[in-house]
Amino acid sequence: MVIPIAYVARNLWTRRLTTALTAGGLALVVFVFATVLMLDAGLKRTLVTTGERDNVIVIRKGAENEIQSGISRDQARIIEMHPAVATGADGQRMASKETVVLISLLRRGDEKPSNVVIRGTSETGLGLRPQVKLTGGRTFTPGTSEIIVGSSIASRFDNTAIGDHLDFAQRSWTVVGTFDAGGSGFDSEVWGDVEQLMQSFRRTSYSSMVARLADPGLYESFKADIDADPRLANEMKREQLFYSDQSRALSTFINVLGLTLSIIFSIGAMIGAMITMYASVANRVGEIGTLRALGFKRRAVLGAFLLEALLLALAGGVAGLLPASLMQFASFSTVNFQTFADLSFRFILTPGIIVKTMLFAVAMGLIGGFLPAVRAARLNIVDALRAI
Amino acid sequence: MASTEAMSPIVEIRNVTKAYRRGGQIVPVLTDITLDIHAGEFTALMGPSGSGKSTLLNLIAGIDRPDAGELRVDGLDVTALGETELADWRASHIGFIFQFYNLMPVLTAFENVELPLMLTPLSRAERRERVELTLAMVGLTDRQEHYPSELSGGQQQRVAIARAIVSDPTLIMADEPTGDLDRVSAGDVLGFMRRLNDEVGKTIIMVTHDAQAAKMARRILHLEKGVLTNGER
Numbered sequence: 279m280v281i282p283i284a285y286v287a288r289n290l291w292t293r294r295l296t297t298a299l300t301a302g303g304l305a306l307v308v309f310v311f312a313t314v315l316m317l318d319a320g321l322k323r324t325l326v327t328t329g330e331r332d333n334v335i336v337i338r339k340g341a342e343n344e345i346q347s348g349i350s351r352d353q354a355r356i357i358e359m360h361p362a363v364a365t366g367a368d369g370q371r372m373a374s375k376e377t378v379v380l381i382s383l384l385r386r387g388d389e390k391p392s393n394v395v396i397r398g399t400s401e402t403g404l405g406l407r408p409q410v411k412l413t414g415g416r417t418f419t420p421g422t423s424e425i426i427v428g429s430s431i432a433s434r435f436d437n438t439a440i441g442d443h444l445d446f447a448q449r450s451w452t453v454v455g456t457f458d459a460g461g462s463g464f465d466s467e468v469w470g471d472v473e474q475l476m477q478s479f480r481r482t483s484y485s486s487m488v489a490r491l492a493d494p495g496l497y498e499s500f501k502a503d504i505d506a507d508p509r510l511a512n513e514m515k516r517e518q519l520f521y522s523d524q525s526r527a528l529s530t531f532i533n534v535l536g537l538t539l540s541i542i543f544s545i546g547a548m549i550g551a552m553i554t555m556y557a558s559v560a561n562r563v564g565e566i567g568t569l570r571a572l573g574f575k576r577r578a579v580l581g582a583f584l585l586e587a588l589l590l591a592l593a594g595g596v597a598g599l600l601p602a603s604l605m606q607f608a609s610f611s612t613v614n615f616q617t618f619a620d621l622s623f624r625f626i627l628t629p630g631i632i633v634k635t636m637l638f639a640v641a642m643g644l645i646g647g648f649l650p651a652v653r654a655a656r657l658n659i660v661d662a663l664r665a666i
Numbered sequence: 667m668a669s670t671e672a673m674s675p676i677v678e679i680r681n682v683t684k685a686y687r688r689g690g691q692i693v694p695v696l697t698d699i700t701l702d703i704h705a706g707e708f709t710a711l712m713g714p715s716g717s718g719k720s721t722l723l724n725l726i727a728g729i730d731r732p733d734a735g736e737l738r739v740d741g742l743d744v745t746a747l748g749e750t751e752l753a754d755w756r757a758s759h760i761g762f763i764f765q766f767y768n769l770m771p772v773l774t775a776f777e778n779v780e781l782p783l784m785l786t787p788l789s790r791a792e793r794r795e796r797v798e799l800t801l802a803m804v805g806l807t808d809r810q811e812h813y814p815s816e817l818s819g820g821q822q823q824r825v826a827i828a829r830a831i832v833s834d835p836t837l838i839m840a841d842e843p844t845g846d847l848d849r850v851s852a853g854d855v856l857g858f859m860r861r862l863n864d865e866v867g868k869t870i871i872m873v874t875h876d877a878q879a880a881k882m883a884r885r886i887l888h889l890e891k892g893v894l895t896n897g898e899r
Contacts (some may be wrong), residue, residue, distance in 0.1 A: 282784060288772035568768040571729050572829075573757025575750055575787045659729040666766050 281574055281582040289558065290589055297590060300554040304594025304642055305601075307543040312602035312635040314536025316625035317610060320531050324623035325525040330462035330515030332494055336487040336504065339513045343524060343617045344378040344486045353510050354484055362500035364492040366405070372490035373510065374403030377476050379485075380619055381446045381468075383435045392620040394431060396446070397464075398472030406488050410464055415440040415455030420471045423478075426455035428465040430622035434611065444468070447478035463521060466611070466622045488517065502533055527615035544642050547594075551646030555587055559654045566654050566661025580655035587647020588640060595639030602635070603627050674741075675702035675871055676836065677726055682735030684721055684892075695721045697892045699735070708863040708870045710883035718892040719873045720841055726871060727760045727839045728752050740836050757785040761830030763859075765842035767822040769814040775801065775808040775825045782833040800828040804858065820851030827858060831868070838862070840872040844879050856882045 283446055290297045329335075341347035354375045357363075366371040377398035382391035397403075404410060404417065418424035427438045433534075437443065443450045451470065459465045472484070491497060501514045515523075559566070566579055602625075613624040674737060684696040695718045703709055711719040712833045724730035725737060728744050737745050739759065747755055761782075762768070769778045776797055783793045801810050804824040814822050830838050840859065844852035860882050872883060880886050888895045 280784070282773075282781075284777060285770060286771055292772055491706065564766075564768065565770055568762075568764070568770070569781075570753070571727070571756065571760075571762050572782050573753050573760075575753045660724055663729075663764070663768075666764070666768060 281401065281569060283585065284585045285556055286582050287589060289562070290586060290593075291556065296557070297593070300425050300550050301590055301594040303547045303550040304591055304639060305597035307540060307547045307642065308595050308598025308635055308639050309602050310536070310543055311540040311638050312541060312599055312627070312631060313625060314532060314606050315631045316602065316605060316627050316633060317536070317623075318532050318624040319628055319631060320610070320623040321525050321529055321532065321621075322522060324465075324621070325463050325521040326410065326518055327460060328521040329519070330407065330409075330490075331516075331518060332491050333517035334489055334491060334497065334500065334514050335517045335520045336489070336512050336514045337485075337520075339511050344376070345380060345617055347378075347485050347617075348483045349375070349485070349487055349512060350483045352524055353512060354487055354506065354595075356509060357487055357489070357504065357512070360500060360503060362491055362493075362496040362503075364540055366402070366491040370402060372402060372406060373407055373486045374400050375472060375484045376400075376488065377472055377479070377481055377485045379447075379479050379481075379606045380617075381477065383431075383438075385434055385442070386436050392435075393417055393618055394435065395467040395617070395619045396425075397467050397469045398475035398476060399469055400472055403472075404471075406490055407459070407464065409460040409462060410457050411460075415453075415457045417455055418434070418470050419454075421474065422471065423434050423449050423451045423474060424454045425451045425470040426457055426467050427453055428467050428469075429458045430455060430465040430609070430611065431468055432456045433621070438468075449478050461624060463524075463621060466620055475611060524614065524616045528612070528621075531615065540638075544638075548642050548646035551587060551590060551643055552650060554590070555583065555647045555650035556653070558586065559583065559650045562654075563657060563662045564666035566657050567659050567665065570657070570659045571663065576655040579657075580651050583651035583654045584647055585645060587643040587651065590647070591641075591643020592636070594643070595636045598639065599632065599635055674704075676705040676740055677701070677703035677871075678736070678738040679726070680736040681844065682722075682725065682732045684725065684730070684732050695892050696725075699892075699894055701870065701887070701894060703869065705869050706863070706867045707885055708860065708883045709872065710873065710880035710886045711873045711889060712727070712877070712880050712886055713889035714876070715875075716891075717889040719889045723839050723841055723871060723873050726837070727762065728740055728756050741750065741800050744801075754785075757782060758833065759836040761833070761835040763823070763830045763838065763839040763840035763843045765845040766818075767814070767826045767846075769822055769825055769829075771814050774799055774811050774813055775806060775817065776833070778814070778825055779810075779828045779832050782829060785895070786833060796832055798834045799826075801825075803831075804828045818851070819847050820854055823847060823855050827855065827862075831862065836869065838870045840870060842873055842875065844874070844876060852876075852879065 337347035358371050358373040366372050379396045380393045381396055383394045384391050418426055432438045438453055440453055442453045504510050504512055504514050605625040606627055609622055609624045611620055614621040679699055679701040682699040685692050685694045713719045725732050732894055779797045779800055780793055801807055804827055806824055856879055859870055863870050874880050
């Protein structure tokens with residue numbers, strides 16, 4: 279007992295200009311909504327992929343990030359020797375004692391400095407991050423003032439090409455290589471030899487330790503041992519969880535700001551859809567009267583106009599999603615509120631975001647189209663037929 | 667018994683009254699109408715503007731309700747039906763022909779004629795067969811994919827007639843069916859309606875101003891200020 283979809287769709291097509299303008303308004307809101315979700319997904323993926331599944335990270339108890347953390351050399355030795363830590367083919371423990379410091383560097387074409395993470399690591403540290411691949415030059419030589427830079431740093435900051443020098447911590451550091459960390463947070467870091475960096479920064483303790491578990495099942499007992507050992511004031515987390523926690527503050531900010539903006543814009547778009555649908559009803563009063571006279575019920579008329587609003591919203595949804603999907607080719611950098619360091623990440627479109635965005639578009643269409651559809655359904659047949 | 671049934675009227679109107687409220691005033695439109703229309707009749711309702719003929723048509727067609735009185739169609743008290751039941755009843759019992767055709771401009775002739783069948787349980791193939799047959803009856807087989815804007819007034823009214831008869835309704839209600847047509851097209855449309863009545867035995871109630879059009883009917887009723895006058899032919 280439904281009014282044919284051809285009737286609904288062709289009415290939209292007949293009013294092409296109005297349809298396009300209304301769908302365009304919806305598309306703009308959909309674009310903002312989708313890009314906010316894509317930004318958040320990009321941030322989360324960047325930080326989650328920074329961690330390796332079988333790696334654990336140890337920091338000082340109560341520290342929220344590596345910058346705030348400190349692990350003494352004695353503590354590091356105890357943790358490194360724990361039986362849960364895997365042993366590599368070379369007989370060495372697969373644990374990397376690292377130092378993490380923030381320095382200010384000038385972005386290319388920008389006079390304002392940005393915070394960049396300098397990570398002191400070792401060959402073991404490189405081995406623990408298989409996603410990190412050298413893309414140019416070579417890795418730093420232990421015991422020297424050599425550094426390698428992540429791809430986001432190389433592309434956005436001055437003096438980061440191979441052969442360039444960066445001056446910080448009272449030394450001049452030579453860039454000898456660039457690396458790609460597969461879109462993870464390491465792309466926004468500069469790496470060098472841990473001992474050299476600690477000397478330069480006059481540090482006596484490490485910031486964190488990353489270790490590979492000999493068996494993933496040993497995580498709980500390893501964690502319990504660290505908690506129970508009175509010599510240690512440290513806590514351990516899975517590396518993926520640790521980095522995903524790092525995204526929490528920024529993610530909340532992006533979501534709150536982005537979704538608030540989306541909701542405010544959506545009110546405008548819904549009013550636009552409502553005006554269009556009211557005009558559509560007003561132009562077709564006679565047709566509505568005829569359909570009702572032929573035997574189509576009020577709910578069929580209601581359904582037809584809601585379907586019209588829905589199709590309008592779907593058109594707006596698709597029109598907004600297409601340019602949003604192109605944002606995947608763009609990257610975005612901002613300060614991570616948790617670490618205060620500059621972090622570069624991409625917009626990522628996931629199937630979940632497509633579904634959420636289309637549902638958002640559909641909701642806007644249905645809310646905007648509801649009152650006009652009710653008006654259409656409530657028209658008196660005799661009055662409607664007189665309108666012709 | 668069979669002959670009694672054949673004699674019983676298909677439309678029974680008893681003491682029907684209808685008034686409209688306009689600007690706080692109650693304006694009587696129909697006053698104490700009592701009327702029988704038998705199956706197979708072709709009845710013309712005539713009268714000046716505002717005499718209540720369209721209102722009477724609307725009441726019989728179930729798109730309006732009387733304020734008082736009884737109205738039975740095919741033995742059923744249509745005034746007792748709820749909104750939804752009335753819509754179902756119209757779909758299966760009433761075929762409409764309007765002065766301005768009232769076709770859906772975005773649907774083709776075929777789709778316009780198919781509309782009432784969308785309210786039946788017929789399959790797509792059955793609907794197609796019915797629509798093609800009906801369009802052939804009104805001589806528009808070659809125009810079935812045309813939109814109303816691509817058809818002449820006479821052709822549009824023939825599409826409207828096809829839409830009115832495609833579901834084989836009990837009554838065909840025509841409100842000034844030739845009011846927007848030239849004389850030749852009007853003659854065609856009236857001729858077709860007369861054939862529907864003569865050959866298929868369809869019961870037709872037609873509102874018209876046009877005395878020439880009314881001559882096509884077998885029975886002419888006159889309404890004057892909401893009252894049936896005794897000028898019946």
